[in-house]
Amino acid sequence: MVDFLGMMKQAAQLQSKMKALQEELDHVEVEGLAGGGLVSVRMTAKSEVKAVKIDPSLIKPEEREILEDLLVAAHGDARRKAEAAMQEKMKDLTGGLSLPPGLGLG
Template identity: 80%
Template sequence: MADFLGMMKQAAQLQSKMKAMQTELEQIEVEGLSGGGLVKVRMTAKMETKAISIDPSLIRPDEGEVMEDLIVAALGDAHRKAEAAMQDKMKELTGGLGLPPGLGLG
């Protein structure tokens, strides 16, 4: 019975740490870039897009498709960086045990 109570205590502590980490992930921001920095995306480590910046040189009617591609690329770059930041925080929390691939904290 003592083992069960110890496990329950550890689970409660882990849950508390997870909540704190979720709050911290909302505060961590990364920047994704594309087109040599012509398009920038700012995103939290919880994958919330905060801002998109587009260099004025791209804002031309004949460059619409290029701009769309650069936005998608910048979002992908920001997403990868946010995922890496989330994984780093998870390693801190779990003592380096890590998460299985694809298991997010959403």
């Protein structure tokens, strides 16, 4: 016979762990770099940008397009690192099992 009470307990525990993980991800920060570190973007694992740093040598009108490209690249690097951090936290939570599509933390 199926242990529905046990399954309900497990679901409640998983929900509680997911809530705690969501809160923890607000505090996990990663830094994306571009241009050999001339541009950096710091963001949370939930993709909230916290800071952007630009080396003063790039702040020239004639270098505007390069700076824009480096900002996009640094943001992309930070986003990839944020996704990796989130995946690692999820793996810890689920014991290595992957969740079905749509059940992530997005």
